Amino acid sequence: MELAGLACAQTLATVYKKDKFPRVLVCCGPGNQGGDGLVAARHLGMFGYDPMVWMPKPGSKEIYQRLATQCKNMKIPIIQPTNDMSPLRDALARSDVILDAIFGFSFKPPVREPFDQALSLITESGLPIVSVDIPSGWDVEKGNAAGVGLDPDVLVSLTAPKEGAREFKGL
Numbered sequence: 001m002e003l004a005g006l007a008c009a010q011t012l013a014t015v016y017k018k019d020k021f022p023r024v025l026v027c028c029g030p031g032n033q034g035g036d037g038l039v040a041a042r043h044l045g046m047f048g049y050d051p052m053v054w055m056p057k058p059g060s061k062e063i064y065q066r067l068a069t070q071c072k073n074m075k076i077p078i079i080q081p082t083n084d085m086s087p088l089r090d091a092l093a094r095s096d097v098i099l100d101a102i103f104g105f106s107f108k109p110p111v112r113e114p115f116d117q118a119l120s121l122i123t124e125s126g127l128p129i130v131s132v133d134i135p136s137g138w139d140v141e142k143g144n145a146a147g148v149g150l151d152p153d154v155l156v157s158l159t160a161p162k163e164g165a166r167e168f169k170g171l
């Protein structure tokens with residue numbers, strides 16, 4: 001998770017330079033991928049970006065809580081968990097790029113709330129998206145067959161590209 005999060009932060013920093021894209025909204029899901037996102041937020045802060053974390057459903061594992069504490073200790077803003085989409089809307093309006101660490105290889109469609117609305121809002125924002133491992137909303141084997149997944153500009157495949165990402169056309 002530490003290496004995954006570092007790789008994601010390094011990739012985002014390579015493609016989206018901090019002078020033009022300083023404000024990174026790190027969207028974290030409840031599984032290990034959310035943990036990758038929290039690690040990445042920490043590194044992005046150390047690289048000089050202004051990360052903000054949106055995690056509506058914090059993971060229950062102790063490691064997740066420890067990673068969140070590290071972000072808080074670095075004064076990285078973490079939006080209070082809620083099913084209300086207003087804080088996400090506000091955060092999107094104040095961001096330059098999104099790190100999508102919502103769902104990884106354990107995602108099983110269909111998308112449940114509050115993430116269903118969130119994926120639509122993220123898409124509608126038009127902001128560039130860097131997805132971790134598999135774009136959120138894509139089935140790890142069947143890809144975006146349901147058509148509700150994100151359409152990222154950049155995908156960071158961890159360990160190996162996933163079968164479901166065959167149709168991915170970005171970087």
Ligand SMILES: NC(=O)C1=CN([C@@H]2O[C@H](COP(=O)(O)OP(=O)(O)OC[C@H]3O[C@@H](n4cnc5c(N)ncnc54)[C@H](OP(=O)(O)O)[C@@H]3O)[C@@H](O)[C@H]2O)[C@H](O)CC1
Pocket residue numbers: 001002004029030031032033034036102103104105106107108109110111112113115132133134158159
């Ligand atoms: N060795 C590695 O490759 C490593 C990969 N890492 C990263 O971890 C993810 C996989 O992590 P995992 O914890 O197995 O699962 P996810 O992060 O993909 O998400 C699981 C949570 O998502 C919820 N979920 C699943 N489907 C839905 C849905 N349709 N709607 C809403 N929520 C959903 C699920 O919730 P439940 O209620 O079903 O429990 C889980 O909470 C991998 O992709 C990498 O990014 C690590 O870095 C370690 C090394």
